[in-house]
Amino acid sequence: MNSSTPSPKRTLKEGNIIDAAEKVFAAVGFANSKMEDIAKEAGISKGTVYFYFDTKENLYMAVTYRALNLLNDQLYRTRDTYKNATGLESVIALAETYLDFCNKYFFYAEVILDYMTLNRSTQLGKDRARMTDALKESMYYRKVQDIQNLPINLISEEITKGVQDGSILNRQRPELLYLTAWGSVIGFVKLNVAAGSGRQTLHHVDIGEWRTYLLQVLKYILLHNE
Amino acid sequence: MNSSTPSPKRTLKEGNIIDAAEKVFAAVGFANSKMEDIAKEAGISKGTVYFYFDTKENLYMAVTYRALNLLNDQLYRTRDTYKNATGLESVIALAETYLDFCNKYFFYAEVILDYMTLNRSTQLGKDRARMTDALKESMYYRKVQDIQNLPINLISEEITKGVQDGSILNRQRPELLYLTAWGSVIGFVKLNVAAGSGRQTLHHVDIGEWRTYLLQVLKYILLHNE
Amino acid sequence: MNSSTPSPKRTLKEGNIIDAAEKVFAAVGFANSKMEDIAKEAGISKGTVYFYFDTKENLYMAVTYRALNLLNDQLYRTRDTYKNATGLESVIALAETYLDFCNKYFFYAEVILDYMTLNRSTQLGKDRARMTDALKESMYYRKVQDIQNLPINLISEEITKGVQDGSILNRQRPELLYLTAWGSVIGFVKLNVAAGSGRQTLHHVDIGEWRTYLLQVLKYILLHNE
Amino acid sequence: MNSSTPSPKRTLKEGNIIDAAEKVFAAVGFANSKMEDIAKEAGISKGTVYFYFDTKENLYMAVTYRALNLLNDQLYRTRDTYKNATGLESVIALAETYLDFCNKYFFYAEVILDYMTLNRSTQLGKDRARMTDALKESMYYRKVQDIQNLPINLISEEITKGVQDGSILNRQRPELLYLTAWGSVIGFVKLNVAAGSGRQTLHHVDIGEWRTYLLQVLKYILLHNE
DNA sequence: CATGAATGAGGCTTCATTCAT
DNA sequence: GATGAATGAAGCCTCATTCAT
Structure with missing residues (x-):
């Protein structure tokens, strides 16, 4: 208003x-x-x-907005830092940025993932509908909607840039690469989130080691056309 | 009891x-x-x-138990089917089984992930404590605990088998491979779940195509050392 | 349902x-x-x-329904008792019935009057709207709506009967007579309600005396053409 | 103070x-x-x-005071206008004034009636008591008390005047006549209010026609002894 | 005088759980 | 075993009123 x-x-x-x-x-x-x-x-x-x-839901959305905003800030900053680097370097840096973000702002990562699930559920009764309505009327809900696509757009652009400057050799469509890469990262994050913020190992695997390996795989994917 | x-x-x-x-x-x-x-x-x-x-929580755990049980059944069946195949083939087949499972019973996939989050949260008030207690006293909670590690054990074994029979060339530890692979799959599932069960495309990418590509990447990981 | x-x-x-x-x-x-x-x-x-x-409003409507129902019962009973009497006698008896009802079930009279005011108020904010909605969704609200017109219909019929059998000489339309007569009675009731249930006098006028006089006036109205 | x-x-x-x-x-x-x-x-x-x-109640009483004051003004003005007319004419004019007042400011009419209900209710809990106390301590409450009887006094005087000058033939006590007449008018107003302010007809009766008839009846009452 | 942020008592409603039949 | 009425602890939210600026 x-x-x-x-x-x-x-x-x-x-x-x-x-x-x-x-x-x-x-x-x-x-x-x-x-x-x-x-x-x-x-x-x-x-x-x-x-x-x-005015609502518990709105407050939650405010948190979500802050989380998403912060993530966007960091991604944009990384993108700017790598303005003159190759697309590949930029994309890898963005992935690292996201991983760092999730590591540092553990709860924010959860909130952002949660947000993605929000529009799903089928209505069974009116209560659920009412709650959903409360949410959708919330100012912050709309604010979040406005910026929810920024990460994907940003990363897709950088992948495209990498394809054009020849640093990314994979000829799959950027969106496919994005989804595969992002999915790997999200899986990593989700498993870590599920395990808890303080953990250093998961199933006897050191998380730092896993992280390093994940980035290696990502780089690999981007560099190979298969 | x-x-x-x-x-x-x-x-x-x-x-x-x-x-x-x-x-x-x-x-x-x-x-x-x-x-x-x-x-x-x-x-x-x-x-x-x-x-x-006797409790809402217990009922929820019963659902979790069923989900995990079903997943285990399907993984074991696949393992048995590929008893005489290479470890690589077995592992890929297991990944496909998990993807199919998530696709067909995607709520089960969520429930299983949820389960991992349960033990986490710090107590702030008594309510949380009470809820957690209710959960842990539940019969199904213990039943779930008994079988929670079956999937990872099973898959780790097959990776080990693949390493031994020479079909898997990657020399990272099985657990690391497992986590990386599982993470990729979870990310895939999570993004699909977030988008809604009925979708055929996500960000203009056909989901079948994505799935195929994901399996390719997994195979690639297993076949290449670094 | x-x-x-x-x-x-x-x-x-x-x-x-x-x-x-x-x-x-x-x-x-x-x-x-x-x-x-x-x-x-x-x-x-x-x-x-x-x-x-399920709602405070619904409970209030249940009270209203009971009140209106009881009033209807008594009016119908009177009508039946005066089945063979003249229309004039019947109408006067109905007026007395209503007065007795209001006297005996003081609060019911108020509730019924209240009900008439319900649909009025212009909405200013959403809260009011919500309250009104709660009301209109209530089962008893609909039940009340079904029987709200019974009194007026009944009385109008009896006036018509009186006009036809020649006991009511006033040639104004039955509805006009009804409104004028009913209005007088309502005013009587309203003033009594406002004054409180226990009062015996109002402005130094004995209420019984007033009641008698009111009935006289009513009879007079019905008997005289202009 | x-x-x-x-x-x-x-x-x-x-x-x-x-x-x-x-x-x-x-x-x-x-x-x-x-x-x-x-x-x-x-x-x-x-x-x-x-x-x-200082209080919501006090504000409400201020509205009441204004309403009552305005009514008094109009009644006094009418009385003055009819200073040299017969009591009958004066009384009828006062009734018309009241009807006009109710028509034009029908919320005021309600407020004035509401006021009469205020002192009634039995206490059940403390809240009600507190509210009533808040009310009675309000400055405007006392102001209203000071003028609340003006209308009835004024009209009663005019009826008395009519009886003395021979224009009113009814030998009932002025207060009885007053209550009966006022009750009729209140019923008229109440029914109109209930129907909504914008209505032109009620139960197929034109409201102007009804009003005319009502005044006729009033005049009739005043002119006839019994 | 005016503002609008802050307070907190209080009310409606929900729902997991119990229990008499 | 099944039923559904009964319970009451919570929680969300409202709003009259106060108060620092």
Whole structure:
């Protein structure tokens, strides 16, 4: 509705609440999070949370927006850094950026993956519908929608660039490469997320080692036409 | 606790309830599922559901158990079919089996991934603790624990077999290969799940084509040392 | 949805809850009534109230339905009693019946008047809309709608009968007579309601005396053409 | 308490707020009205509303006071206009004035009736008591009390005048006549209000026609002894 | 005086679970 | 074994009111 820039003070306050929400959501999951707890975590009252975020769903979407935004920032920064490098180098750097992002902002990675699942579920009763509606009416939901495709677009562009500058030899379509590569990374992340943030090994495999190997495979895929 | 074989009648009834629970969980997610709905879906009363499953969590674990069991069945069947084939062929066939499984029963795939997330979250309040406890006391939770490692063990064995019979040339440790391969597959599944079960294309890429390419990459990984 | 007759037990229980709701609504008004209080008044738990009435609004409508139903019963009974009398006598008896009803079931009279105001208010925000929706979806709302016109139809018929049998001499249209007569009665009731149920006098006028005079006027209206 | 004349500026501001309050109360009723909405409607902030009216109840009473005041004004004006006419003519003119008032400001008519209901309800919990107390402490509540009897006194006087000057032949006590007449008018108004403000017909009866007939009946009552 | 952020008591409603029949 | 009525602990959200700026 109001597209004017919000006051810096308001933005700051919202930020504090999102900080708190993040912690609580990350700790116990959306369903088990109570607005009361989030308020307490933020050191304010429940009412104040509602003053800034009219719905629990909207607050969750604000977290998602922040996560996606941060990811985009980092991807764009990497892209700019590698402006003069080859497409291959850029793509690998982007993959590393994403892996680092997931490692550093563990919960954000989860939230972003969660978001992708949101539109799925078939309605069974009205309640679900109501919840979905609440979500879709949320301002942040629309904000997220606006930027959800940025990562894929960015990476696809860099793959295309690599194909054109000859650094990427694989002649599959960029989208196919993107999906395969991204899928590998997501799988890596998902397995790590599932295992928990603190883990250093999974099934006796050192995660750093796995990471290195994954990047090797990605590079391999990009370099070979088969 | 009671290790005597349950009556066939009881098993049948439980099966019907799990059928219903699956549908409801898949449709609206665990948190939004109501025991009432599950009972209705099963055509029985809420009380009866509780007669067979003392907790919502336990019912969910029963679904997980079924999912994992089914996956194991299919993997074992594939392994047996390829008993006399090379390790490489066996491993690729197992990957295909898993992809088919995820495609056909994609809710099961999700449930199995979900299971891995269960033990994670830090406690903030008592509720979470209570829920986790309820879960861990559930009979099906223990049943799931008993078989959770079967897939990875099975696949690792086949990779080892492939290494020994010379069909797999990659000299990385089987577990590392397993994780990389499984991660790729999970990413594939996850992206498909996120997109929705009915889709035929994703980002203009035909899913069958993607699948074929993914298997190619897997084979490639196994065949090349580095 | 389910048009089968509810079990007598259920009907009985619902009746008890409506009894309690009546008392609470009458005592403090709809807005100030709490479901908790109603439950306590009925000697049951809040949850049980919701088992029978899914909404506070629906419960209120159930009260309205009962009120309107009771009024209809009494009017029909009077009509039957005066089946062989003149239309004039019947109409006067109906007026007396209504006055008695309002006197005896004070709160019911209010509820019925309230109902008439329901569809009015212009929406300003969504909340109001939501409340109205909750109301209109309520089963009892529809039940009330089905019988809301019975009184006016009944009385109009009797006026018509009186015109035909020559006992009512006023040649105005029955509807006009009905509105004028009914309006007088409603005004009487409304002023009494406003004053409170226990009052014997209003502005130094004995209410019984007023009632007698009102009936006189009504008779007068019916007997004189202009 | 403070009997010093308020500044014209303050009076103006209060007036604006009451304007807004009226609209909101009329649209959604007292219980569903939010101070926020009223402030928005007045184009000011919530805090400012509270600066002028310390309580929602007090604001409502201010509306009531305005309504009653306006009615009184109009009745007095009519009385003055008919100073030299007969009592009968004066009374009929007053009835017409009231009908016009109700027609033009029909929310005011409701508010005035509402006011009469205020002192009634039995206490069940503390909330109701608190609300009533808030009301009774309100400055406007006392202001309303001061003028609440003006209409009935005025009309009763005119009836008495009519009896004395021989224009009113009915020998019932003025108060009885007053109540009967007022009741008829209130019923008329109530039925119209219930139907909605915009209606031109009710049950196929033209409202103007009904109004004319009602005045006829009133005149008839006044002119006939019994 | 005006603003609008902050508060927190309170109400409606949900739903896992229990239990009498 | 099955049923479905009963329970009550929670949780989301509202909104009158207060208060610092």
